[in-house]
Amino acid sequence: MSDQKSIYLHIPFCIKKCVYCDFCSTTRLFWIPDYIRCLKKEIERRSGSKKKISTIYFGGGTPSLLSVKDVEMLLQTIGDNFDVLRDAEITFEVNPGTIDFYYLKELKSAGINRLSIGAQSFNDEKLKFSGRIHTAEQAGNTIDYARKAGFDNISLDLIFGLPFETKTIWLEDLNKALAMMPSHLSCYMLTIESKTPLGEKVKKGLVTPISRNAMLELFKTTSRFLGEFEYEHYEISSFAKGFQNRSKHNAKYWDRTPYYGFGAAAHSFDGNARAWNHHSIKIYIKDINAGRLPVEDSETLTLEQKMLEMIMLRLRTLEGLDLAEFKTLFNISFEAQFKDMLEQILEGSSGLIKDGRFMLTLEGKTCLNSIVEGFAGKIL
Ligand code: SF4
Known part of the structure; x- marks a missing residue:
């Protein structure tokens, strides 16, 4: 990272x-x-x-x-x-x-x-x-x-x-x-x-x-x-x-690189936790004026959430998911863990594996949400 x-x-x-x-x-x-x-x-x-x-x-x-x-x-x-x-x-x-x-x-x-x-x-x-x-x-x-x-x-x-x-x-x-x-x-x-x-x-x-x-x-x-x-x-x-x-x-x-978000409703991410500021501009201004950080809430991601997030974000991209990187990060073989789903996607021409990466085809991208839901069902 x-x-x-x-x-x-x-x-x-x-x-x-x-x-x-x-x-x-x-x-x-x-x-x-x-x-x-x-x-x-x-x-x-x-x-x-x-x-x-x-x-x-x-x-x-x-x-x-x-x-x-x-x-x-x-x-x-x-x-x-x-x-x-x-x-x-x-x-x-x-x-x-x-x-x-x-x-x-x-x-x-x-x-x-x-x-x-x-x-x-x-x-x-x-x-x-x-x-x-x-x-x-x-x-x-x-x-x-x-x-x-x-x-x-x-x-x-x-x-x-x-x-x-x-x-x-x-x-x-x-x-x-x-x-x-x-x-x-x-x-x-x-x-x-x-x-x-x-x-x-x-x-x-x-x-x-x-x-x-x-x-x-x-x-x-x-x-x-x-x-x-x-x-x-x-x-x-x-x-x-x-x-x-x-x-x-x-x-x-x-790529899930950490970022700072400043301003009302802005989200920040440090690689492990996500925090978000108040949506209300009035509360945002009030918090800052009172010397507080305007954070509404935050969550620390579990290993499963990180895994799902990586799949969801990478499948949006042309390059897709790096299978070796997934294994290094989570100590799990993506191909073994999601064998059935993967076979279904590959057979249905919604995705392919190329140069060690799993990516969706254009057809697959039209059903990105249901594919991600499928992975979520296996992970969470
Ligand atoms: S109201 Fe229109 S211009 Fe303003 S943020 Fe929404 S889409 Fe953009």
Whole structure:
């Protein structure tokens, strides 16, 4: 396991909530100054000895609602309390409709070297349905500004599987995204969460989601289509134009490398235990102001949980699970322990073993959850 950790900073503010969103974020923007002050204190309080940091990620919410001055201050605080490597990947999520060229130029000067642009779509009907605050044109402009500001490591977030979405609509969307030549794409299936405005509409029968089969067809179409344009499908939702453009930060999650999470609802992991901060921004601020750490709870993982987590995370990836590494870590032969399940998966063409690694095929990835549930049934 690498000794180079990661830092995630959660910026839980949005101008407006999207209909499908159940992330920790609020539209109460007047809390931003207090929150940023507390975020600084949390970083200082939890730094300990100067740990090596190789990736930093500003996620949200909408980090691009912060002033560049605040971003600089947070990076300075991290730099004062941790040993940030010179070539650290520093990603910042931006939402079209919240930024202009000058903002991105200043972000670049502040040290941000990777942008994750929440375009979501280049189809105005999809954007309107989703309750996004921007148009397709604004999403396109954001990418232009980013290039002109000097960013070459640009990732686009896209969403697919909206209730009216057909293969034709999605392919048009993907084509428009490819015309912008991003170095990375994150393509997410729409998930309908019950406590969101969209979830409510579905419950009332006002909106009918597309079928599971149709969704999986769109997933497979995405992989094949982007593959034709040399975007490597290196994780369930992630596509990179070449190995060098993979998200180094996210790769650390899939490798179970320890990370610090700062801010409301942020999770931290030290290799053995996971702790998470309060979701409530109010409680988060209150705890910090009272001199406490804003931790809501934590759990120490059992050997079985670690095993399952490793299987679940590695099967999301192109490289899959290293069987020798599994044996070293858990003193168990994966092939012997899960013989029956493994045979079933291999015979059904949902997975394969290659160069000492067990990985899922594209077909297998469409039933990742049930495969992981199968392993969980054998382990827990
Ligand atoms: S911008 Fe992102 S975090 Fe904010 S409401 Fe929309 S999906 Fe949620």
